Amino acid sequence: MMNLSDNSVPQQWTTGRPVVLGNVHVISMDAGIGDFVGDIVIEGDTIRDLGPRAGRPGDALVIDAGGAIAIPGLIDGHVHAWEGALRGVSPDSDFMTYMSLTHGKLAPLMTPEDVAIGQALTAARALDQGVTTIVDNNHNVRSAQHAEAAIEALRAAGIRTVFAAGVGMGQPDEHLLPLLLQLRTAYDDDLTRIRLMQAFPTVEGWKFAVEHGLGVVAEIGGWVEDLDSYLNSGLLGPSFTLDHCAGLSGTQWSRIADSGAAVAVAPRSDPHYGLGVAAPVLQAERAGVQVALSSDNEFEYGSHLFEEMRQLMSAQRGASFAATQAGEADVPRPWGVRDALRAATAGGALAADFAGRIGVLKPGAKADLVLLSTEHLRPIASELGAAVSYATARDVQTVVVDGRLRKWAGELVDVDWPALVRQGEDSRDRLLAKAGSSVEELRFEGQLVLD
Template sequence: MNPDEITQVSAGRPVVFRHATVLAMDDADAGAIDDGDVLVTGDTIVAVGRDLDAPADAVEVDAEGGILMPGMVDTHRHMWQSALRGLGADWTLSQYFVFYYLTWGKIFRPEDIHAGNVLSAIEAVDSGVTTTVDWSHGLQTVDHGAAALDALRTSPGRFVLAYGNLLGAPWEWTKSAEFRAFVDQAAPDDNVGLQLAFDVTGDPGFPERGAFEAARELGLRVTTHAGVWGATNDDSIRLMWEHGFMTPDVTYVHAATLTQDSYQRIAASGGSASVSTESEQSAGQGYPPTWELRKHGIPVSLSMDTSVWWSADLFSAMRATLSADRSREHLEAHARGETVVHNRLRAEEVVQWATIGGARALGLDDRIGSVTPGKKADLVLIKNDESPAMFPLLHPYGTVVYQAGRGDVHTVLIDGQVRKHEHRLVGANLAGARDEVAATVEYARSTMGEAAWAESITPELASTERIPNPYTYTDYAGSSDRHTASSDE
């Protein structure tokens, strides 16, 4: 497909992918379709099969040797924090809280929220993520919220703005006249939805009741950080349960340090979990919980959390999640003196979590998340003829999870429009996004001052604990007896 054809596709020409390995990921999916075709007309998938008839004016995409799958769905990403990408690579969760909640979160202006969101949105498309939940807890004012929303509406992709304010009380800001006016004007559509994002602290008085009541009144889903070591725990879940606010419309992010009772309540209420394995492994929310979620039948979706710390693509999430789950299975078996001889979690299931699992968590599985006729044409072609890692293609789910990366994303369609092709973004103003973020970085650095900036990049190191080693032979190596023995020889 040449540049002129890309423009014509955006104007409405049908698109047909030819000779792909198709991972449909729908309820009727019996596995991968080898040598498959997918026909797209307008914003809709029209047909899936082999040797499909296509309109004469259809643009053909040669997908031979590639994997065609649904666009991935990230159910929890703090997009605004992409403006300070990588700053917290060596942080602990406590240092993250200190930076954003106690010291520097307050300095972010509406334009800084906008900058982070625009760059994050472009990055999502580049890595094959077509739908992202913007867990936007930096919205100190409705002006911040308007900036976040504008960035999403003007960026390629499908989004859900999960409105939050880490510096405010959710039971207060959700009832304010300004916020209610924002909701009235937001007018969610097919491309940008709205949720509420707040946490339940476990305060016995359950002040978060007001925020849940607001969500119910406004007809909005809730996403909440749950099971986070030292922050939210079983008391949070118990209070939600006792007050009747655990419903299928709640997503529990992390859900890592919970007891069986809490997992059972989530399962019984129909809630879902958003697992951010790279985050949980590094920050300390708790061990990535998929090994527990599977046992309780809790639906799983995947997320990246924040690129102020980690990578921002779901290939990393899938790889880390499958590895963490299997590692826990081995550890548990070894503790019992046993050996794992069959893996419970398979690569295919992890790909499901990254696609249709995310769509279900958002209540959008009737429109996105699988390669199904009648659904929106949110599609990703993974193909890279220049990469030795993309051949041979023997186990397509395994290739997606353990071999592929963002550089292998060949083509991305969202609503039938080409947003990336032949490994290059289409119609994205990356230069403009970089300029916006550069202005935010300059502002943040000058506002914080060089000492605080340097401390954020290189936080204080903990003292190293050394275990005495009885095998150093220090005394023996320095003894005169040893030298005497050597001389005698």
């Protein structure tokens, strides 16, 4: 029997051999299965069985997890992966400065290679932090070559992806709609889904997507002109994911709920950019909408879905208490840690249009999961509380995507991280040089002046 410190496991973990993760504390996020200490049996890309007395195939690779905590793979419901090499360039940017620097200065200069490097960095960092699926809002698809480079980088990383293709801000989009059909033919499968991404939605784009069976991602809020015409168009459905959703009325939330569209909220991004005081999680709850979590981008702050969970839980609890103290009726109860984890798992599965197949640990679901080492989490009184309220990337011992090992013993599998970082720095510096700027200049150009 192997254990979590055995460095030979990545060589022995093959897709043709069943794997048993034994002696693991499972947080399944399935109401019928619940939480237990026992086994998870993986066969191919699927969870074959799990439970205190799961059947162990005779030819399985058996690994004693030593009481590690298993959770479903986390799902980032909205991230701009192409910006991966621009991490932290302007940590104090307001929204207009962010738009000017990314879309105005740097995005038009990016080659397909630059985009691929950004994608690879974002994917590697996500996997390192326990994120097994991303909804990639790629609004810098300037050519077929840019799109192909972006997708190939994500597939090479081994992360499950909804690739939502969009054009650069202000760029003509005549090439985009037919390109989506080409991308779907070339790439669409369970590991890569193709969608339309529109930072500023159009009814024509939505109609095209619906007619051709494509999903849609749209970033919406009170800033969208004539928003009701989109919400009342009859086009919205479960294959739509709406990001931010700040400043919406109760009626607009009801329209979204009735349509079955998913919502990805951004707990840090919205207050950072002034899109809202906090993510509108209470409004979503009142409408009966299960939200997903979103990191948005790394231009100003680091992506970390454990931190996003905690931020969203605090925002929801604060809003719930405030509404109760104000005497409002029908106030959603304050969240607990399971609610926060649900947003990062089952909620994310809705955003990816993969409900019931990811974001949960149960027989027949995709083998997307995370093992958290308890070494730095002890003393532990609640495994669920430890996973949500205390865990960081340091505690992510193992990451499995589609039955394949992507992180083991705290290290990414088949990733030369120092080389990837150097590529990112070289790409960033080339772009800044072309733009006539430097990291130091942009850092101060983006600073907010607070009196």
